[in-house]
Amino acid sequence: MVRVFPSILAADAGNLAKEAARLEEIGVEGIHIDIMDGHFVPNLTFGPHVVAAINRSTNLFLEVHLMIYTPFDYVERFIEAGADRVIFHFEATEYVEDTLKYIRKSNAQAGLAFCPDTSAEMIPKFLDKCDLVLLMTVNPGFGGQAFLPEMLDKVRITSDLCRERNISSLEIEVDGGVNDKTAAFCREAGATILVSGNYLFKSPDMREAIELLKR
Ligand code: DX5
Ligand code: ZN
Numbered sequence: 001m002v003r004v005f006p007s008i009l010a011a012d013a014g015n016l017a018k019e020a021a022r023l024e025e026i027g028v029e030g031i032h033i034d035i036m037d038g039h040f041v042p043n044l045t046f047g048p049h050v051v052a053a054i055n056r057s058t059n060l061f062l063e064v065h066l067m068i069y070t071p072f073d074y075v076e077r078f079i080e081a082g083a084d085r086v087i088f089h090f091e092a093t094e095y096v097e098d099t100l101k102y103i104r105k106s107n108a109q110a111g112l113a114f115c116p117d118t119s120a121e122m123i124p125k126f127l128d129k130c131d132l133v134l135l136m137t138v139n140p141g142f143g144g145q146a147f148l149p150e151m152l153d154k155v156r157i158t159s160d161l162c163r164e165r166n167i168s169s170l171e172i173e174v175d176g177g178v179n180d181k182t183a184a185f186c187r188e189a190g191a192t193i194l195v196s197g198n199y200l201f202k203s204p205d206m207r208e209a210i211e212l213l214k215r
Contacts (some may be wrong), residue, residue, distance in 0.1 A: 002193065003196070006028055008057075035064050071099055113140075127158075130176030139176075180213065
């Protein structure tokens with residue numbers, strides 16, 4: 001069964017703590033928090049203090065999606081703030097393996113994200129070194145963009161590799177443009193976690209919208 005993580009970037013920014021509490025009430029399995037630095041992507045969002053504020057208002061599992069350069073330098077601060085999983089970009093650092101190791105050593109789950117333009121050939125080497133692979137289905141930087149269907153191949157390749165190598169614990173997450181139409185393609189391709197922002201937060205009934213993504 002696929003899981004759905006709402007991306008809090010699409011929530012009411014003036015009421016993030018309340019929004020997190022609302023998500024917990026709805027019964028979501030975790031919250032996706034997009035961290036942008038204005039360099040790796042042309043947009044700015046939250047720092048560790050905002051993650052800490054969200055963490056104070058909910059017991060939900062929190063994952064931070066770091067769209068920042070030198071992610072290694074920020075791992076500790078985000079874990080201290082309450083991140084249960086730290087996801088960073090393959091394209092953002094030369095120290096991918098060290099950063100993955102460091103996150104795991106710090107008792108958090110480690111996720112590695114890949115931008116749409118990065119070849120699927122880069123993925124296999126890391127499958128046994130992380131807890132989650134995040135395959136971007138839009139170019140990172142903004143919510144509300146259109147899903148890139150070509151990315152489904154990457155999801156399929158990653159899912160097939162896990163099966164071949166008997167890696168059952170790796171999560172395959174998709175992020176960007178996930179809605180009631182594109183979710184079905186992602187599930188079929190082998191995604192295990194769907195991140196969704198605008199579709200969920202704009203829906204009149206989020207509980208029902210989540211069910212539609214899972215079905
Ligand atoms: C994009 C972010 C996504 C985004 C998803 O850079 O990483 O998590 O918030 O939002 P939607 O679902 O609106 O595309
Ligand atoms: Zn994200």
